[in-house]
Amino acid sequence: MTGNITSLSLIETIEALKKGEFSEAELNKAYLDRIENLNPLLNAFLTVEKPQKGIPAAIKDIIVTKDIKTTAGSKILENFISPYNATVVEKLLEQGVSIIGKTNLDEFAMGSSGENSAYKAAKNPWNLDKVPGGSSSGSVVAVAADLAAFALGTDTGGSIRQPASLCGVVGLKPSYGRVSRYGSIAMASSLDQIGPITKTVTDARLVLEWISGADGYDNNCISSKLKPDPNRIGTGQIGFKNTMKNLKVGVPKEYFGEGLDHGVEDVIKKAIQKLEELGAEIVEISLPHTEYGVAVYYIVMSSEVSSNLARFDGVRFGLGRECFGAEAKRRIMLGTFSLSSGYYDDYFAKAAKVRTLIKQDFEQAFDPSTGSGCDIIVGPVSPTVAWNLGEKVDDPLKMYLSDAYTIPASLAGIPGISIPCGFSDGLPVGLQILGKYMDEETILDVAEVYEQNTEWRLRKPSIK
Amino acid sequence: MSITLTQVQKVAKLANLPLKDHELEKYSSQLNKILDYIDKLNQVETSGVEPTFNVTNLNNVFREDVPGKSLSQEEALKNAPLKDKGFFMTKGVFEE
Numbered sequence: 001m002t003g004n005i006t007s008l009s010l011i012e013t014i015e016a017l018k019k020g021e022f023s024e025a026e027l028n029k030a031y032l033d034r035i036e037n038l039n040p041l042l043n044a045f046l047t048v049e050k051p052q053k054g055i056p057a058a059i060k061d062i063i064v065t066k067d068i069k070t071t072a073g074s075k076i077l078e079n080f081i082s083p084y085n086a087t088v089v090e091k092l093l094e095q096g097v098s099i100i101g102k103t104n105l106d107e108f109a110m111g112s113s114g115e116n117s118a119y120k121a122a123k124n125p126w127n128l129d130k131v132p133g134g135s136s137s138g139s140v141v142a143v144a145a146d147l148a149a150f151a152l153g154t155d156t157g158g159s160i161r162q163p164a165s166l167c168g169v170v171g172l173k174p175s176y177g178r179v180s181r182y183g184s185i186a187m188a189s190s191l192d193q194i195g196p197i198t199k200t201v202t203d204a205r206l207v208l209e210w211i212s213g214a215d216g217y218d219n220n221c222i223s224s225k226l227k228p229d230p231n232r233i234g235t236g237q238i239g240f241k242n243t244m245k246n247l248k249v250g251v252p253k254e255y256f257g258e259g260l261d262h263g264v265e266d267v268i269k270k271a272i273q274k275l276e277e278l279g280a281e282i283v284e285i286s287l288p289h290t291e292y293g294v295a296v297y298y299i300v301m302s303s304e305v306s307s308n309l310a311r312f313d314g315v316r317f318g319l320g321r322e323c324f325g326a327e328a329k330r331r332i333m334l335g336t337f338s339l340s341s342g343y344y345d346d347y348f349a350k351a352a353k354v355r356t357l358i359k360q361d362f363e364q365a366f367d368p369s370t371g372s373g374c375d376i377i378v379g380p381v382s383p384t385v386a387w388n389l390g391e392k393v394d395d396p397l398k399m400y401l402s403d404a405y406t407i408p409a410s411l412a413g414i415p416g417i418s419i420p421c422g423f424s425d426g427l428p429v430g431l432q433i434l435g436k437y438m439d440e441e442t443i444l445d446v447a448e449v450y451e452q453n454t455e456w457r458l459r460k461p462s463i464k
Numbered sequence: 465m466s467i468t469l470t471q472v473q474k475v476a477k478l479a480n481l482p483l484k485d486h487e488l489e490k491y492s493s494q495l496n497k498i499l500d501y502i503d504k505l506n507q508v509e510t511s512g513v514e515p516t517f518n519v520t521n522l523n524n525v526f527r528e529d530v531p532g533k534s535l536s537q538e539e540a541l542k543n544a545p546l547k548d549k550g551f552f553m554t555k556g557v558f559e560e
Contacts, residue, residue, distance in 0.1 A: 084539075091536070271467060295501060298498065313554075324481070332489060333481065334495060351502075400498075
C-alpha cells in the first residue's frame with residue numbers, strides 16, 4: 001500500500017487513514033521521501049517541514065505561518081518569520097492538516113510563469129523545460145507531482161487557475177469575499193483570493209469547506225462557511241443524477257478569438273461537446289468587454305500593488321526596497337504613475353469604470369430575465385499550453401496577455417475553476433468554469449460530473 | 465500617452481524606489497509599451513458609468529469595540545532589523 005500513498009486524492013487519503021491502511025506517520029514519510037527525490041528537480045518548495053502526523057498540505061509561501069519562514073518569493077522577506085498564522089492555516093490545522101512545506105511563487109504573487117521568484121524557478125512536472133505557470137507555481141507543481149495531498153494558492157488575476165491548467169490539476173478561485181485573506185500578504189486587495197489546488201474536484205470542495213467563512217479580520221469576507229449539502233459531496237449527482245440536464249452553459253465567443261492556440265481550442269471544444277453529451281444546453285454568449293480586461297487589470301492591480309508594497313520599508317520587517325525584483329518594481333512604478341496627480345482620471349478612474357462594464361457583461365450572461373440566463377460559463381483558462389522557461393521573461397506585455405481569459409472573472413469577483421480536460425503537444429489543458437457570485441456549488445457540481453465521466457485526472461506526469 | 469525619463473524619475477521618487485540609471489531607462493521604455501497598450505481603454509465609452517473599486521459593495525463594516533488578542537511587543541518587534549528599548553529604529557525623518 002505505501003507505494004501508492006502519494007497518488008491518492010485527499011478524500012481517498014482520509015478514508016484510508018480511517019480504515020487504518022496506513023498511519024499518519026507513514027503518510028507524511030511517503031510524501032517527504034518523494035519531496036526529497038523530486039524537489040531538487042522541480043523547485044516546488046522553498047521550505048520543507050518534517051511533519052510526522054496530520055494530512056500533509058503545501059502552502060503558497062505568501063500565506064503566513066507562525067514559526068515557519070514566509071518569503072513571498074522575495075529577497076526582501078528572506079528571513080521573515082511571521083508571529084501568527086493566516087486564518088486559512090488555522091482552519092486547516094483545526095482539521096488535522098499538517099504543513100509539509102511552503103511553496104515557490106512569483107515574487108509577491110506577480111507573474112504568470114513562476115520565473116519571477118527570487119529563488120530558483122519552479123518547473124513543470126510534465127516537461128522540465130517548461131514553465132509551470134504562476135504565480136502559485138510551487139503549489140500546483142506540488143499537487144501535480146504528488147508532493148502533497150493538496151495545496152493552497154492565491155489568485156489575483158488567474159494565479160490559481162492558470163498554473164492548474166498548465167500542470168493538469170484542479171485549481172479553484174472562490175468568489176471574492178468567500179475566504180478570509182487575513183495572513184495572505186496583500187498584492188491587490190480588491191482582487192486577491194485564497195483557494196484550493198487539488199487532485200480532484202471533490203477534494204477542492206472539501207478544502208473550500210474547510211477554509212471558507214468570515215473570521216472578523218477580513219472585512220470583505222462576511223460570507224458564511226460553504227456548507228455543502230451532504231447529498232452532493234462526492235456523489236457528483238447535482239440533483240440531476242450524473243447528467244447535466246437543465247444546465248445552461250454559456251460559451252463566450254470572445255474566448256475563442258485571435259491568440260488562442262489551435263491545439264488548445266480543439267481540446268476545449270471537445271470538453272464542451274462532452275458537457276453537451278452529458279445533457280447540458282450549450283449557448284454562445286458575448287462578453288463584449290473581454291478585450292479590455294488585461295488593460296483594466298494592469299492599472300487596477302498595479303495601483304493596489306504600489307499601495308500595498310509601500311509597507312515594505314525595511315523598518316518593521318524585511319530588507320530595503322532596493323531588494324524588490326524587476327517585476328515588483330515595474331508594477332510599483334506603473335501603479336504609482338496611474339495614481340499620481342494629473343493621471344488618476346485617465347488611468348485609475350477610467351480603468352475602474354471599464355471594470356464595471358466587465359462585471360456587467362457577466363451579470364448579463366447570468367441574468368435569466370434580461371440576459372442569456374446561463375448557469376455557468378466555460379472556456380479555456382490559458383490561450384496556450386505551458387511555454388519554455390525563459391521564453392517570455394523579456395517581454396512583460398506578452399506575459400500579461402497570457403492571462404486574458406482568467407482576468408475578467410477576477411475583476412468581476414466571481415468564482416472560477418480550472419479542471420484537467422485533455423492534452424495538446426503532450427501538455428495538459430484546463431477547462432475554465434465560471435459561476436455566479438458566491439455560487440461555487442454549481443461550478444463544483446459540473447466540474448465533478450465532468451471529472452467522473454472522463455479519465456484525465458488519472459494521468460500523471462512521469463518526471464524525468 | 466508617453467512617459468519621459470524625467471517623469472519616470474519622479475515616479476520612482478514618489479514610490480520610494482531607489483532605481484539605478486539603467487533601470488530608469490529600462491522602465492521608461494517598458495512602461496511606454498505597457499501604457500500604449502492600456503490606451504485602448506480610451507476606445508470604451510464610459511460616460512455615466514460608475515466606477516467599481518470593490519465588487520462586494522460593502523461599506524463601513526463595523527465590529528464591537530472590544531479588545532481582543534494581539535501580538536506582544538516582543539513578537540511585534542521580532543522581525544525588525546533595528547530596534548532599541550522596545551522600539552523600532554529608523555532613520556531620522558528630518559535629516560537628509
